[in-house]
Amino acid sequence: MGSISLLSLLLLLHLPQIRASEGILHAVDDDFTSAKDYCITYNSTWTTLPTTYLNATYYKMENLISIWLCSRSDVPSTGLKDKAVVVMAGKCSILDKALIAQESNAKMLLIASKEGLPRPSENRSGYQDLTIPIAFVKYGDISGMEQALGRNIEVALYSPSLPLFDYSMLVIFLISVFTVALGGYWSGLSELEDLRPSSSLDEHEGGKKKDENVTFTPLTVILFVIICCVMLLLLYFFYKWLVYVIIGVFCLASAMSMFNCLSALSQHIPIGRCRVLCCNKSIEVRLLFLAAFCIAVSVTWVVFRNEDRWIWILQDILGIAFCLNFIKTLRMPNFKACVILLGLLLLYDVFFVFITPFFTKNGESIMVEVAAGPSGNVEKSGESYVEVPAESQVTYEKLPVVIRVPRLEYSAMTLCGMSFSLLGFGDIIVPGLLVAYCRRFDVRTSSSSIYYVFCTLAYAVGMVLTFVILMVMKMGQPALLYLVPCTLFTSSVIAWSRKEMKKFWNGGCYEIMEQTDNTVGEENIRTNEAQEAQ
Known part of the structure; x- marks a missing residue:
């Protein structure tokens, strides 16, 4: 080539x-005798999570993965007060889903994804009052959770702190x-x-x-x-x-x-x-x-x-x-x-990282969007994923332009796969x-x-x-x-x-210029000497 x-x-x-912020969904049964952890992704600029489940607040999980929660008519008659709501990804913006959940007094919104764990990234300029935590969780994890822990489940979110070095x-x-x-x-x-x-x-x-x-x-x-x-x-x-x-x-x-x-x-x-x-x-x-x-x-x-x-x-x-x-x-x-x-x-x-967010629809920089790839935001394409019969094992292609070294002191996040330091x-x-x-x-x-x-x-x-x-x-x-x-x-x-x-x-x-000047100078000297000799 x-x-x-x-x-x-x-x-x-x-x-x-760019890598999505990763955290843990800690789920327990109704009498707190059994517990399981699951990987989540969330936007750390939207939500701050505790570093351990001991400091986290538990909420009763309401499994609504059969609905979109894109309109207030999707809210069940029993209400969502003080619950952690699980709905499907797609059909509408995750911020619209979160706003409906918050107005229904829910305390947490979990988005079940059948296409891996995307990076929550949208323009929040019209959602300043939105405070409810939002996180993506795998559709298969939600299904397996009820089989392992029953129907009465309480969940909490936390994100283990990274080591300083x-x-x-x-x-x-x-x-x-x-x-x-x-x-x-x-x-x-x-x-x-x-x-x-x-x-x-x-x-x-x-x-x-x-x-x-x-x-x-x-x-x-x-x-x-x-x-x-x-x-x-x-x-x-x-x-x-x-x-x-x-x-x-x-x-x-x-x-x-x-x-x-x-x-x-x-x-x-x-x-x-x-x-x-x-x-x-x-x-x-x-x-x-x-x-x-x-x-x-x-x-x-x-x-x-x-x-x-x-x-x-x-x-x-x-x-x-x-x-x-x-x-x-x-x-x-x-x-x-x-x-x-x-x-x-x-x-x-500087331009494509810090300036372009002012021009993109979701408020993310073009550099971040390209680096994150299609897994960065499944909502970007506007496609509907709820019709997939089972969680697809899709591996998103990444640009091969980095040196990758696994984090050696990141064992708490092994649920989310290997984590890498990148250059x-x-x-x-x-x-x-x-x-x-x-x-x-x-x-x-x-x-x-x-x-x-x-x-x-x-x-x-x-x-x-x-x-x-x-x-x-x-x-x-x-x-x-x-x-x-x-x-x-x-x-x-x-x-x-x-x-x-x-x-x-x-x-x-x-x-080159110096050599040329020296050559010309030497030739002039020789010419002058020849003229003087004559």
Whole structure:
């Protein structure tokens, strides 16, 4: 796959992955002798739940899954006073259901879903007086609850508190810093190869290697960000089709990236150097086996991509290779292009995360809606799910653009499946391009890797700052909001302190101009000396 196909996938690399707030429905029988827990999803900005069922208030459950509760005529004659009402999802807005339940003096609304557990998200601008807790629960859990506990059931909602620090954050930190540092170092080695005089035998191969690199100019950067905006909007409206395109492209791109990474290492292995003819080309046997291995790994990920228990390991390996190959292949020509790229992508994130909620119907940002996928809100499509005869085991496709590490200290929420700490590929690649430029600048100016080292340290500091804000605010953070200022500011300070800002800003263009000026100057000196000699 060519560079254009790889660049198209980069459009999605900085999408945040948004996860619904998860909690527990604690159900007990009428004499409190038997109890069971069930997973729920709720909107933490709408409802605050206690951290344990010991502090929760119990209400008698009223099972109304045979009705919609979309009009006051659906309220049974016995009333809903002081009850936890269970109704079906669909037909009308969940906020309309909650308003009817609250006006009927109900204390809790549970929405039974046959399509998994969606994320409650709607525009509450016209429901300021709505205070009743709203949560989604699986339809199958409600049916099994009565079989296990009888008809007289009391329920309470709670959400176990997350630990202040989870070791998965440390793993994410190590993966991201390692990938950025190694990608930058690899880009520097590539720069050294380009600067090394090539012999006549290596001239053709060296020219081919240079063609593999893609240089971003300032104009290319601006066009790239515009395409990002267009593609994000297309994903917002056509997610259920385009997600499979993204999965296919990632499968191909990650296989090629892994091949490029491992083939660079295989050059130091003295076995398998014999060549065979394939498609009228002479290819080393070890590269054929390596290509087959990389394709097999990528295909395995595609087949088992929704198996949370172990497939995250394969996705992370492919993701690391993908990021490394991008950082090495995409080249920023100068610091000016780096500032434009990182600055525009930062504005891009801020706009689509914080500004677009003012324009969408449900009050959610476009970035959140795309990241959450169709499982984010079943009400969005307006379809009716009550006619499904049994709970369908639907697995919603997710964009494969994150490093995923299971939360190691989140055992209380195992009812809701594995929970992951996530970091988008873009939070590695975008600052990594600046780190790679710093490394190449060190190589060209013999700066003893000072730009590379300090920019990598700045990236590490930005990641730590991201985790600190995450723990303080207890909500997902756009990492670029902290990584971009840290890396750009540090690089600028180093350039100013070394009085190399002009060189650093103009990059290779400055070197070419300087070499041209020197050549012209030398020619003028020779001409003057010749004239004086005559």
